[in-house]
Amino acid sequence: MAIDLFSKLDLNLIRIFLVLYQEKNMRKASNRLFIAQPAISKNLKKLRDHFNDDLFVKTPTGLKATEYGEQLAISLTPIVEQLSDTVNNSVIFDPAALTGVLKIAVSPIFATFMSSELFNAIHNKAPNVQLQLVNWSKISVDELKNNDVLLGIQHEMQDLSSELTGTELFIDSPYLYMRRDNFFSSPTVELTKKVDLNIATILDSDWNNSVSYFEKFSASQGQKVNVVFRSEFPSAVIETVANSDIAFPCTAIAHKYLGSDFKRSLITMSGKCFEVPVYSYYHIRNKNNRTVHWLNDVIKEIINRI
Incomplete structure (x- = not known):
């Protein structure tokens, strides 16, 4: 009879595992989860004991998934994303209820000509968030991959990372x-x-x-x-x-x-x-994120007015 690894698994450990996989770094995972590093280490030991595998090995820059850890992360990611979407979609989305920081990387070209419109449109519907607009730079792709930036606005990019996806906002002439x-x-x-x-x-x-x-x-x-x-x-x-x-x-x-x-x-x-297409870019884990969808709609509305 096959061993039932699921029934005795604390599902909170799965989230910790996936964030460790995404960040490849204990400190970054700790900051993202708002959990102290010693607690992260303790939970990682539980995961290792449960799956009877190291899951991650140390490298000079952080962590690297083992072969089993890699396969586990690839299998679990879409399942957890679907679960997250199901739970989040059970609540009516209301931008007025959003709080915290919305960080968007914007091409300097578009930041120059649409920043005030973007702020007003977001602030009018989500008055409790702090909007942070940063210049799209050489680190923006990494920031999107690490979820340090929620959304990026840039012309169509070639050779897009497999961790990112995009939505066409408009065709620029x-x-x-x-x-x-x-x-x-x-x-x-x-x-x-x-x-x-x-x-x-x-x-x-x-x-x-x-x-x-x-x-x-x-x-x-x-x-x-x-x-x-x-x-x-x-x-x-x-x-x-x-x-x-x-x-x-x-x-x-x-x-x-x-x-x-x-x-x-x-x-x-x-x-x-x-014609040059302009896109919003975001991590594939956010492809069903309703805040991202709302921001895309806001940007499209601004472009249509302009």
């Missing part, structure tokens, strides 16, 4: 922006033709790291773009463009905020509007 009295007067900028302008670009991790999408797609059409200025600060790019004859490619929603001092030309490729 970028423009080339320049000061109102710039000599350039065409209503469109065709990527298959040489662009007779000096260009500034905004550095944006996982999107415009060192070579902008404008350069990449121009190069794919055999055209070279003369980039003379790059900055990770959108305000620096905007101020520089406002006081020179250079131009910068940017989201369509920037037009509302840049005002009458700037004009813009639609970026096209082979006569068609150039």
Whole structure:
């Protein structure tokens, strides 16, 4: 007769096991669970005794799951997620009941042009939460994987980690922006033709790291773009463009905020509007998280208004 490991198992230990698996670090697991490290160690010993396996071994950076621990985590994760969804969905979701911190990583491009709208929309419906907007940076993917950040807003990313998933928020149609009295007067900028302008670009991790999408797609059409200025600060790019004859490619929603001092030309490729998807990204464990779904709906509403 097979040994019944389930009937005598404290289900609280399963949550501790999965958080240890996700964090690969005792201290991080302790912080996330609000349980002291000695208690984590004690519970890990219970798990090891119960399953007759080490489950984790120490490494220079933390913990690594054993082969059995890996298989156990992979099997348990969807079951626990389904259980969590079932329990959470039994209660009517009300954003006004949310408390604590909502931490969102936002591409600096979108943070510049939609932060106030995002705050007002969230604060009006969830007045008891503290909204933290942080710049999307080179560590944002890791923060999403570790659940240090709940949601991220960024252009479509290639080679997305298997631990993350995304929801398309909208299709952006970028423009080339320049000061109102710039000599350039065409209503469109065709990527298959040489662009007779000096260009500034905004550095944006996982999107415009060192070579902008404008350069990449121009190069794919055999055209070279003369980039003379790059900055990770959108305000620096905007101020520089406002006081020179250079131009910068940017989201369509920037037009509302840049005002009458700037004009813009639609970026096209082979006569068609150039389109770039924008996504919200989050850990796969949050794919059914109703707060995440609500935030996605809020962002979509803001974009529709803009």
